[in-house]
Amino acid sequence: MELPVYKGTQTIEENELYYELYQHPERRPTLILLHGFLSSTFCYRKLLPLLTQKYTVYLIDIPPFGQSGKSSKYAYSLTNIAKTILTFIDMHKLEKVILIGHSMGGQIGLNMCKQRPDLIEKMILLAGSGYLAAPSRWLKRASYVPFFSLFVKRYLEKSGIEKNLRLVVYDQSMIDDDMRDGYTAPFLQGKAIFKALGKMARDKEDDLTENDLHTIQTNCLLLWGRYDKVVPLSIGNRLHKDLPCSQLIILDDTGHLLPEEKPEEVFRHIDNFITFEG
Template sequence: MAIKGIETVGNIDIYFEQYRSNSSHQTIILLHGFLSSSFSYRKLIPYLTSDFNIITVDLPPFGQSGKTYRYTYSFENIARSIIELIEAKGLQSICLIGHSMGGQIALQLANIRPDLVQRIVLLCSSGYLPSFPRKMKALSYLPFFSLGVRHYLAKSGLEKNLKKVVYNQELIDDAMRQGYLQPFTEGRQIFRALGRMVRDKRVDLLKEDLQKIHTPCLLIWGREDKVVPLKIGKRLASDLPNANLVILNDTGHLLPEEKPAEVTSYIKNFFIEKS
């Protein structure tokens, strides 16, 4: 059973779900990807709760977390907000699992507070992305920019995007469709916040930044990932000083949903080896 709540850190509300199995167990915080939410971990969580204390977080402005236009949606600032959440819960040592964008935020967090993070698991993590062009950032100040964001997402289409992120198309069902669509049907705030996110996006951590992160890292990648290709995983594994890369065949980008049992097996072995 999950304990659900909202923690206000700075000027943003962060929604979380906490699954506690044993006070002596390691705590893992799950960070989801872009245009997603904690929903993306729904199949992985049951495999982890017997051995770990789990906290899932909806990264702002996604899911049930705040979508205020006054918040700075850079990955660095989101990571700092997660640090505040961790401290508010009295945690002094945690592990991170980050999928896609969540992987980049996990790395940002470890870069800021290496003392706080024991281990990191990166699932098809984003990396090496530049900032958005200045022209686009300038346009983000215009009142109608959020309408453009909404139109772009509607045009790309839910079904098309789901087919892009999973290798086995039979996994796509109505529950998945509804889960990923719901946060975008509850008003315009999300689209205004995404416009602000375009403005706040900075370049991802560079090679020299990654080389300073000595936290043990396990990278798990789908060989058929069309969103963050395997070459990014290989590059991250090369630049991170203490990293191992695992490649899963017949797997796309949405690892937590496509191969939860297999992913869990690698995670548990990684934690045992490093404990």
């Protein structure tokens, strides 16, 4: 079934939030998909066709990534990004949405659950990050130095897309030119992204504490790759312990990039979690 797609931007706090809407013709639950750090909506390309068969889906590029704005006036803290997406939900008059967050998208999703639990029906963390401290004072001070954005650019160029992709997937034979091009594209748009990453280093705060997590009563599904080298399974176990209404499922032969590596299996677990009423 080919669904109508709307692609556009919403201006919030003097920054543009890029999104895509896949509206299911029937009254179905609404999913909001959030990607990870240095990524974009591209990471859901294999999972999206499965989800849109049964659900209405909003794909969002988290500022400053993908096609969202890279304003120097915007606060790129997790708390403020969460607030921005909550504002988007209110502007679109959505209620009881289901969040799916990969990696950093999970951090933002948990922030959203803490700020506005009334809007979030359920939360799915796909190797969601957690327990990270804010960047060091040295890095925050360094980010004010002229040409800091050039250092960020050179660091990312040195690490290289091939090295990063090999880090995030278990079966490295799946890496092809489509993946390389898709994950490189957001960083070929000019200097603005690197300047925004410098500001993100200044704005980033500590993650939610254990006490914060204990207060989140949202039903959470945690899906984790057994061989995740970026956000290891130990983080998933710890989140499962600290989130009172959570369940953890571990995927074998899987690394960090679950939506790319095991889209069918991920969809099956998500669908079961959403439709289960208990």
